[in-house]
Amino acid sequence: xxxxxxxxxxxxxxxxxxxxxxxxxxxxxxxxxxxxxxxxxxxxxxxxxxxxxxxxxxxxxxxxxxxxxxxxxxxxxxxxxxxxxxxxxxxxxxxxxxxxxxxxxxxxxxxxxxxxxxxxxxxxxxxxxxxxxxxxxxxxxxxxxxxxxxxxxxxxxxxxxxxxxxxxxxxxxxxxxxxxxxxxxxxxxxxxxxxxxxxxxxxxxxxxxxxxxxxxxxxxxxxxxxxxxx
Amino acid sequence: xxxxxxxxxxxxxxxxxxxxxxxxxxxxxxxxxxxxxxxxxxxxxxxxxxxxxxxxxxxxxxxxxxxxxxxxxxxxxxxxxxxxxxxxxxxxxxxxxxxxxxxxxxxxxxxxxxxxxxxxxxxxxxxxxxxxxxxxxxxxxxxxxxxxxxxxxxxxxxxxxxxxxxxxxxxxxxxxxxxxxxxxxxxxxxx
Numbered sequence: 001x002x003x004x005x006x007x008x009x010x011x012x013x014x015x016x017x018x019x020x021x022x023x024x025x026x027x028x029x030x031x032x033x034x035x036x037x038x039x040x041x042x043x044x045x046x047x048x049x050x051x052x053x054x055x056x057x058x059x060x061x062x063x064x065x066x067x068x069x070x071x072x073x074x075x076x077x078x079x080x081x082x083x084x085x086x087x088x089x090x091x092x093x094x095x096x097x098x099x100x101x102x103x104x105x106x107x108x109x110x111x112x113x114x115x116x117x118x119x120x121x122x123x124x125x126x127x128x129x130x131x132x133x134x135x136x137x138x139x140x141x142x143x144x145x146x147x148x149x150x151x152x153x154x155x156x157x158x159x160x161x162x163x164x165x166x167x168x169x170x171x172x173x174x175x176x177x178x179x180x181x182x183x184x185x186x187x188x189x190x191x192x193x194x195x196x197x198x199x200x201x202x203x204x205x206x207x208x209x210x211x212x213x214x215x216x217x218x219x220x221x222x223x224x225x226x227x228x229x230x
Numbered sequence: 231x232x233x234x235x236x237x238x239x240x241x242x243x244x245x246x247x248x249x250x251x252x253x254x255x256x257x258x259x260x261x262x263x264x265x266x267x268x269x270x271x272x273x274x275x276x277x278x279x280x281x282x283x284x285x286x287x288x289x290x291x292x293x294x295x296x297x298x299x300x301x302x303x304x305x306x307x308x309x310x311x312x313x314x315x316x317x318x319x320x321x322x323x324x325x326x327x328x329x330x331x332x333x334x335x336x337x338x339x340x341x342x343x344x345x346x347x348x349x350x351x352x353x354x355x356x357x358x359x360x361x362x363x364x365x366x367x368x369x370x371x372x373x374x375x376x377x378x379x380x381x382x383x384x385x386x387x388x389x390x391x392x393x394x395x396x397x398x399x400x401x402x403x404x405x406x407x408x409x410x411x412x413x414x415x416x417x418x419x420x421x
Contacts, residue, residue: 119248
């Protein structure tokens with residue numbers, strides 16, 4: 001018998017049917033997803049142990065220093081039994097300090113930074129830890145509703161041990177007044193779960209004379225007890 | 231029930247430079263064992279319009295029906311030239327493509343085998359949580375009829391999970407459109 005992944009509690013993950021986020025209108029499925037038991041197909045998944053970690057310092061791209069406020073983001077990746085997830089692939093992307101992505105379809109009238117690409121791939125260490133140095137991303141407007149602005153955020157993509165634990169999410173910053181107005185952040189029904197996407201300023205992660213530090217732990221699904229075990 | 235999970239958020243429209251490399255859609259090389267196939271299709275929204283900013287990830291067993299993963303302990307050979315993961319972004323007309331091999335049947339619960347299938351994960355702007363589905367094969371009707379997962383789907387919707395042969399070619403081309411919403415909505419799974 002296979003020990004599957006535990007199902008998330010209601011309200012932790014957003015429902016795709018979220019009318020305040022306009023792009024969902026034509027894209028959210030209308031029929032219920034069919035619940036399936038976890039087989040070998042769901043508990044297995046790709047491993048990236050041999051993936052070379054690209055730069056974990058995003059502040060120096062193409063031979064020069066990126067503009068903006070340099071920050072350190074660090075944390076650990078766990079499962080929800082508190083077990084560290086080592087050698088998990090984390091992929092990151094974000095806007096630059098002016099709130100613009102180095103992406104052809106981002107037409108926001110803000111400058112690109114030739115020394116900031118805003119992307120990185122890293123692997124967690126033996127204790128699930130990760131750390132990268134970047135520039136604090138700027139807020140930017142989007143056309144979801146009149147005068148809509150995304151709060152400052154960094155995108156995270158994570159592969160845990162199995163395909164069923166796949167997660168793409170966004171990390172936010174403490175005290176951002178745009179959080180209360182953001183339909184993507186507020187698509188998470190459970191307010192306690194929502195707060196888990198807000199990183200914490202941490203003096204221990206901060207490096208004197210260099211950069212402020214933010215702590216952001218990520219928790220992926222844990223496993224059911226093996227049938228027959230208590 | 232889990233209590234501390236990190237919630238999902240949309241991948242948004244700007245993930246391409248971070249996540250998409252053209253080579254990630256080529257999953258098989260000259261040394262890979264098994265029948266060469268191309269899986270291609272389009273991602274369409276509820277209005278039938280193409281979704282040009284989606285990302286498709288696939289995960290599959292090798293030609294013997296074994297996953298390259300330590301928890302797959304079936305007594306079948308691993309293939310050093312096949313790891314089973316692929317990723318592709320959609321283009322302007324919503325199209326995506328993978329060059330891979332047809333997977334073998336993998337174990338299901340107990341003694342039952344699952345029909346050959348490819349696991350699919352769909353990400354896009356407007357999807358706050360990724361969607362999971364499966365691609366089954368049109369030349370496996372007996373195995374498909376006995377598949378424990380397909381049998382959880384209402385019979386009239388099962389066809390949305392079976393790829394179509396796109397006519398004679400080498401390698402064989404299989405079409406699999408992903409319809410996010412509407413009358414012909416693809417079946418998605420709560421995994």
